[in-house]
Amino acid sequence: MKLRHKKVLTAYFFLSIPLLFFAFIRFYPMVSAFYMSFTDWNIISPVKNFVGFSNYLRIFKDPVFRISLFNTLKYVLYGVPSVIVLSLALALLLNNVTKFQSVYRLIYVMPYITPIVATSWVWRWMYQKPPTGVINNFLSFLGLPARNFLMSTTEALPSIVATTVWVEVGYCVIIFLAGLQNIPKEYLEAAKVDGANRRQLLFKITIPLLNPVIVFLSVMETIMFLRIFTQVYNMTDQGSGGPLNSTLPLVLYIYQKAFKSFDMGTAAAATVVLFLMILGITVLQLKVLNRRVQY
16 A cells, blocks of 8 residues: 555544544434424333424423523623623723733633533522622622512523623633734734824724624624523522523523423424524624624
């Protein structure tokens, strides 16, 4: 066998490893979930009865599913813009820091690398009523009334969003900083020579050149908020998505259907709906936000 053929075979051998991984760990479960969504299966019985689109009709008639669907969209609408704007503002400030920048980066990224379960329980404790809750104690110190936070149908979801934003900001700040430091300084210096002020530098040069980073983070954070689960499960009473399903996201609805009601067909149908949501929103974001940028 020639050396060239050996190199080709070696390359295909190493490429087959990730290919097999995606085939059995990613694609097979995905195809299995699609098939399962057309069946009636209780996870115990070896028989999967084909029921067609009955599972899809059932979930769209289920008021709890509709609530979880709207809650999931609320998480995205509240969380993604907050994360992007706040992290961009912090990155712009940190980009001007010359001393101890690495220390500040570490401080901001620590919530992101902390296990989300631990973070959720700490914030759940902070949201408690006085005298336990730190936040309510601080409000009392300022002379303001205590808030119900996780016990309120109107405040629980924003409270969980605030916790998630606090976690995600550190990751986004690091990515934004990398993007800011890759912007050629010649552009900024030339604009200053032409008389551009700080506002013009920000909106005419910096943000347009950060467009690839903004698109990337918007897509990634949207997917994260669409799949939110751990925070809600750990911050609500008995992981129910309460009170009164006011914080119930789609992933938690799927979990409850699959592993509490043992209705795998309905859970799989809801999973397919979530997949189509993620795919549709991601494609829309790439079409609307993505612009060609040349340095």
